[in-house]
Amino acid sequence: MGKRLRWRVLLILLVVAGLVAGYVATGYSHAQKEWIGSGMPPFSDALKKGIKLGLDLRGGIHLVLQVNTADAIKAERDDAVEQLQSQARDGGLTLGAVEYPSEAAFTVGVTPQTDEKKLDEIVKRWLPDWNVGSAGGKWTFALKDQRRRETADNAVSQAVETIRNRVDEFGVAEPLIAREGAERILVQLPGIDDPKRVKDLIKSTAFLELKLVEQGPTTDKAALLAPYSGQVPPQFELVEEKAQSGQRQPGWYLVKKAAVITGRDLKNARPSRGQFGSSSVTFFLTASGAEKFSAATGANVGKFLAIILDHRVQSAPRIHERISDTGQITGNFTPEEANDLALVLRAGALPAGLTYLEERTVGPSLGLDSIRKGITASIAGALLVFIAVVVYYRRAGWNAVLALLLNAVLLLGAMSLFNATLTLPGIAGFILTIGMAVDSNVLIFERIREELRGGRAPKTAIENGFSKAFATIIDTHITVIISAIFLFQFGTGPVKGFAVTLIIGLLISVFTAVFVSHTVFEIEYGRKQHIDALSI
Amino acid sequence: MELFRQTNIDFLRWKWWAIGASWALILVGLLAIFVQKGLRFGIDFAGGTQIALKFGSRPEIDHLRKILDAGNFGDTGIQRYEAPEKNEVLIRVQQQKKEGRDITADVLNLLRQGLGSQADAAKIDLNTQGRDSLAARLTAADPDQVAGKGGQTPADYYGRIAEQVIARRSQMGLFNSPSDAAGTPGLSSNVKTWLQANASTGPFVLLSAENVGPQVGADLRQKALWAVATSMAGMLVYIAWRFRSFPFGFGAVVATLHDTLITVGLLAIFQREFNLVVIAALLTLVGYSVNDTVVVFDRIRENLRTPKKEALEVVINRSINQTLSRTVLTSGATMLVVVALFFLGGEVLNTFALTLIIGIIIGTYSSIYVAAPIVVIWKQWTGRRKLAPVPAAKPVTPAPANPPAKKKSGRR
Numbered sequence: 009m010g011k012r013l014r015w016r017v018l019l020i021l022l023v024v025a026g027l028v029a030g031y032v033a034t035g036y037s038h039a040q041k042e043w044i045g046s047g048m049p050p051f052s053d054a055l056k057k058g059i060k061l062g063l064d065l066r067g068g069i070h071l072v073l074q075v076n077t078a079d080a081i082k083a084e085r086d087d088a089v090e091q092l093q094s095q096a097r098d099g100g101l102t103l104g105a106v107e108y109p110s111e112a113a114f115t116v117g118v119t120p121q122t123d124e125k126k127l128d129e130i131v132k133r134w135l136p137d138w139n140v141g142s143a144g145g146k147w148t149f150a151l152k153d154q155r156r157r158e159t160a161d162n163a164v165s166q167a168v169e170t171i172r173n174r175v176d177e178f179g180v181a182e183p184l185i186a187r188e189g190a191e192r193i194l195v196q197l198p199g200i201d202d203p204k205r206v207k208d209l210i211k212s213t214a215f216l217e218l219k220l221v222e223q224g225p226t227t228d229k230a231a232l233l234a235p236y237s238g239q240v241p242p243q244f245e246l247v248e249e250k251a252q253s254g255q256r257q258p259g260w261y262l263v264k265k266a267a268v269i270t271g272r273d274l275k276n277a278r279p280s281r282g283q284f285g286s287s288s289v290t291f292f293l294t295a296s297g298a299e300k301f302s303a304a305t306g307a308n309v310g311k312f313l314a315i316i317l318d319h320r321v322q323s324a325p326r327i328h329e330r331i332s333d334t335g336q337i338t339g340n341f342t343p344e345e346a347n348d349l350a351l352v353l354r355a356g357a358l359p360a361g362l363t364y365l366e367e368r369t370v371g372p373s374l375g376l377d378s379i380r381k382g383i384t385a386s387i388a389g390a391l392l393v394f395i396a397v398v399v400y401y402r403r404a405g406w407n408a409v410l411a412l413l414l415n416a417v418l419l420l421g422a423m424s425l426f427n428a429t430l431t432l433p434g435i436a437g438f439i440l441t442i443g444m445a446v447d448s449n450v451l452i453f454e455r456i457r458e459e460l461r462g463g464r465a466p467k468t469a470i471e472n473g474f475s476k477a478f479a480t481i482i483d484t485h486i487t488v489i490i491s492a493i494f495l496f497q498f499g500t501g502p503v504k505g506f507a508v509t510l511i512i513g514l515l516i517s518v519f520t521a522v523f524v525s526h527t528v529f530e531i532e533y534g535r536k537q538h539i540d541a542l543s544i
Numbered sequence: 545m546e547l548f549r550q551t552n553i554d555f556l557r558w559k560w561w562a563i564g565a566s567w568a569l570i571l572v573g574l575l576a577i578f579v580q581k582g583l584r585f586g587i588d589f590a591g592g593t594q595i596a597l598k599f600g601s602r603p604e605i606d607h608l609r610k611i612l613d614a615g616n617f618g619d620t621g622i623q624r625y626e627a628p629e630k631n632e633v634l635i636r637v638q639q640q641k642k643e644g645r646d647i648t649a650d651v652l653n654l655l656r657q658g659l660g661s662q663a664d665a666a667k668i669d670l671n672t673q674g675r676d677s678l679a680a681r682l683t684a685a686d687p688d689q690v691a692g693k694g695g696q697t698p699a700d701y702y703g704r705i706a707e708q709v710i711a712r713r714s715q716m717g718l719f720n721s722p723s724d725a726a727g728t729p730g731l732s733s734n735v736k737t738w739l740q741a742n743a744s745t746g747p748f749v750l751l752s753a754e755n756v757g758p759q760v761g762a763d764l765r766q767k768a769l770w771a772v773a774t775s776m777a778g779m780l781v782y783i784a785w786r787f788r789s790f791p792f793g794f795g796a797v798v799a800t801l802h803d804t805l806i807t808v809g810l811l812a813i814f815q816r817e818f819n820l821v822v823i824a825a826l827l828t829l830v831g832y833s834v835n836d837t838v839v840v841f842d843r844i845r846e847n848l849r850t851p852k853k854e855a856l857e858v859v860i861n862r863s864i865n866q867t868l869s870r871t872v873l874t875s876g877a878t879m880l881v882v883v884a885l886f887f888l889g890g891e892v893l894n895t896f897a898l899t900l901i902i903g904i905i906i907g908t909y910s911s912i913y914v915a916a917p918i919v920v921i922w923k924q925w926t927g928r929r930k931l932a933p934v935p936a937a938k939p940v941t942p943a944p945a946n947p948p949a950k951k952k953s954g955r956r
Contacts, residue, residue: 067714072760200674200675202674202676203649207646287684365759365760366757366760367753368753369648369750371714373598373714373715373717373749373751374752376715377890381888381889382889385888388884389880390881393881396876396880397877400873433821435893439882439885440878447835450873450874451870451874454867454870479842480839484839487783487835488831490778490782491830491831492831494774494778495827497774498771498774499767499827503768503827506824
């Protein structure tokens, strides 16, 4: 073996050993996470877990959610109105009616008697994020664009955090929660097969408010408002009861607008048993929450307290005595519901509503089936190709088979090292990579045959064959890699998985077809001074 | 073994016929699309809901349809899926006008109510409920009395049991009775008794459920178009640069467009659904088709480098002949893989494989009959009149100095 040849063999062995070792190491680290017993997981587990499987193969839920950022902007607007009114009241100013032309704007009636200079000072001091204009006895406030963008942006990041908290509490292995574009969130939960439960869990805004009940409940809204001449008075609001199964018509409550405490005052929440063995949720308050709660309950013994979740009255128990730092939410909960409610209360409320844009659930059995079929098809296809190549090219065909096998092994190793995810289209990409690798071998062998036909000596024919086919192989691979890069750039989920496998596979195919095959030919024929014929 | 030995076929002689045939195929495909009022977009692009279920016994499609009619879903399609003995059904529901409705949950509830027995309503359905619901129920009931005993928490303890039960379901495909679930190895007798008393096994298992909103559908469509358009542009630029010639790049792109158009048309004729998997297949096909074309072009470039003054057509014909054996062999080998995929890959990969089968045939044809002729036609039109009219069927491969080699496979 020449010195150069020895280096090449060494390089090949290093690459192969490196990738195989990488695969096994990654496999062990994955298997270790799921291994319950003591010591190391068995080798067979490590072999199976070397590559991360996509949701389509292992089962799970894929969700794309849209954050309704308008909700957050509206909340910002309502805060501003509140702020303006209370500051004006403190400053002795009387303001007119408030109107809401859009989610990011409001107008306030200002009478000629009002001290506009003072109002202007208040606005400058307390509402710096708002553009103000005045016309026809009205002041118009519009949220500044920059602030509007920030609010929307914060709402999305906060939603991502909240969802992550909830998913973590739920206990999903390797969840993916990522922001996608301006207002979208991608959630992937492998191994979960309960779409409805997870969806409700993620989507519930979990906005908890405890408010004092003034009147109600009654199904007759008009009767409730009769004492107030049919109008909801400004310090109160109407809230509907949560519909219970079997109930004909949900009732209405008239409650104080200002909440005693909200979800933000919660320290902890956990599922518990209610009075009659039904499931309920017990919550615990922070120090400041407990202070507010104890004052309010102490002053209102005998009255009812509405527990309002996501703007629906969940229950309205009577206040028997002063309560300081804990309370119970009852309702017709199943154990799962109580569990989930406690979970979302712990994890915090969402800053804005969510809409599901896309949801895909793959059950675990379908994933198993897909893997089995994909692997069977790949092995069958590969075997057919091996037979064809060996029949057609004889001894050189075995060389090609070696290159193809090596290609498959290296591809698996590289995918595991890059932590790439194997999806169903990925398996297809894998198969096509093998196709391209066959093509490279065919190109080389055909060239060698042509050279032989042209009367070249076998050794020269091999050299010429490789060097002439080289340019073509590079060209074809680069063209396909270019197209795969665009696929990766502009494609979505499954297409991306396909592109990744294809790109990695093609790079390896160049290595095996050109470098490894060539080296094998040299090992086979290089030592001999003279070769009479090639088996090709 | 050799299939082709120094062939000498005058491919370009039939170029106008080929172009005619190509146009005919394209037009037939476009006509099919037109007649069917557009492509049959899958839910990836059109939006809507698609649910795959596996039943315990052979489901009556008409009965299912009657049950679902109560849901007012609008256009609903129900069909068998996979092999008939697997009892699998695919349900499709059109995009709903009113937003916020959870179609998947509604469909499953209706079917469960319509097919399941009333007595089971309060029990946990092991066929549709997942690991976490089962774990929560078990934790609440605590049949093994692990709560308060120290050691592991009940949630962990029952979580593991639930996981094993659901894993058994995945293996069996579906539980036929609670006894199947109770048969999970390693369960304590208390848990077994609890399962027998509190679990039911509904009529079906959820294989997959997909729901795509209209916005996402439109987005995906746009992204797919972008992906195809940009990858083609990228290849045009690369080939034009590599061959220092615009007509080559142009020829490759026209050949690729040609393959894509014909394949899409044929898929429409076969009434296949157009979804993300088909897009992946089309993009693969684009790669393959270009690969094929580049191999032929490479040979043309190489042959043009020789100082001999030959007509372009002669050079091209010779190049196609020289690469013919590799073209056929590679296509054949790839075809073997794709055919294996077609028959063994399952329902999802089936359309993928069909698209590639069509694509490989068309792609092989186009790299011989479309890409190269376009280069010739382009050069003729742009007035390279140096090209003499071709004397037909002159031996294009000059006899080698040495006597023609004997059949190579005989050498050893």
